[in-house]
Amino acid sequence: MDEKRFCPNCDKTQPVKCEQREETLTVRDTPIKVASLVTVCSACSEVFATEAQEDENVRKAYDEYRRLKGLLSPSDLKEIRGMYGLSQTAFSRWLSWGDITIHRYEAGSLQDAAHNETLMLLKDPRNAEKILEKHRNNLDQATADRLERTIAALLNAGVAKLVESDIATSLGMAAPSELNGYRRFDIDRFENLVLHILNTVGPTFKTAINKYLWYIDFGYFREQTCSITGSQYLRFAHGPIPKSYDYLFAGMFEKGMMETEEVMFKDHSGERYSATVPANTDLFQGNELKAINAWTSYLKGRSSRRLSGMAHEEKAYMLTKDREPISYRFAAELKVRPAARKKSAAAA
Known part of the structure; x- marks a missing residue:
């Protein structure tokens, strides 16, 4: 059945059809041939383009112009x-x-x-x-x-090579200890935990992502005496951060796993991260995934500032010197746990 739209020639809503026709658009004094989308009135045969069609036609012309002129997309x-x-x-x-x-x-x-x-x-x-x-x-x-x-x-080296061979190997060479949660660093687990967090909570600032990672690793260690990713965490101004996370995140960008969106605030800007691919949760055992989901659900909805504030109140943060690694032995003294929020929510 034909779609109905306002026809400027008939001056009223009429049945219309969407067609593709070749036309030439001028981009910076250069004629560009494109297969343009147009709308045709079934009553009077008037040909016109909707705003969305015009945008798409211009995009096609720009893409072809970039190809002809060797411009980056x-x-x-x-x-x-x-x-x-x-x-x-x-x-x-x-x-x-x-x-x-x-x-x-x-x-x-x-x-x-x-x-x-x-x-x-x-x-x-x-x-x-x-x-x-x-x-x-x-x-x-x-x-x-x-x-x-x-x-x-x-x-x-190229970013992906750097991450997988230099950084990942360097982190993975560290023997299991209280600084990595008695697990060698596993880049696949790290990347897929980040993806799972982003796919679960939606676009998120990196300060928040780092707090999710820290609470998940330390929270799981508290129960099982083993971390999930093998990450080492350092004490920084905004709270604990995974060691070399900048390079690890850069590697994920290079592999097409994540993208960013700039968000403007009153006096500054920030970058919100989004996953572009699903996480491979098969890497995690059942009890690990259960803990990951519990912590993600518990922390979801809290702002980056609130998450940093929570981390600042933990002994793990307060008793570690600036830029020094945080020992997993502090996991036993975490002030928060997922069950506590569920219980208080039920009481409310």
């Missing part, structure tokens, strides 16, 4: 930015561009040739190193230092 830009672990705003500032420039490009706007050339250069971390030297003052100290470490890592 929005997904290419996200991948390059993901290599360096920067938010859209920080990435733009690093390159001395307007704060929303990368946001516009990743949303589909066409970059100019000069910007495209700069972005192409960033595929090689050696060029990124030179740009950081030139524009370091565009970034705050913490962001510049973190970017410098990321570039140094990329110079040694």
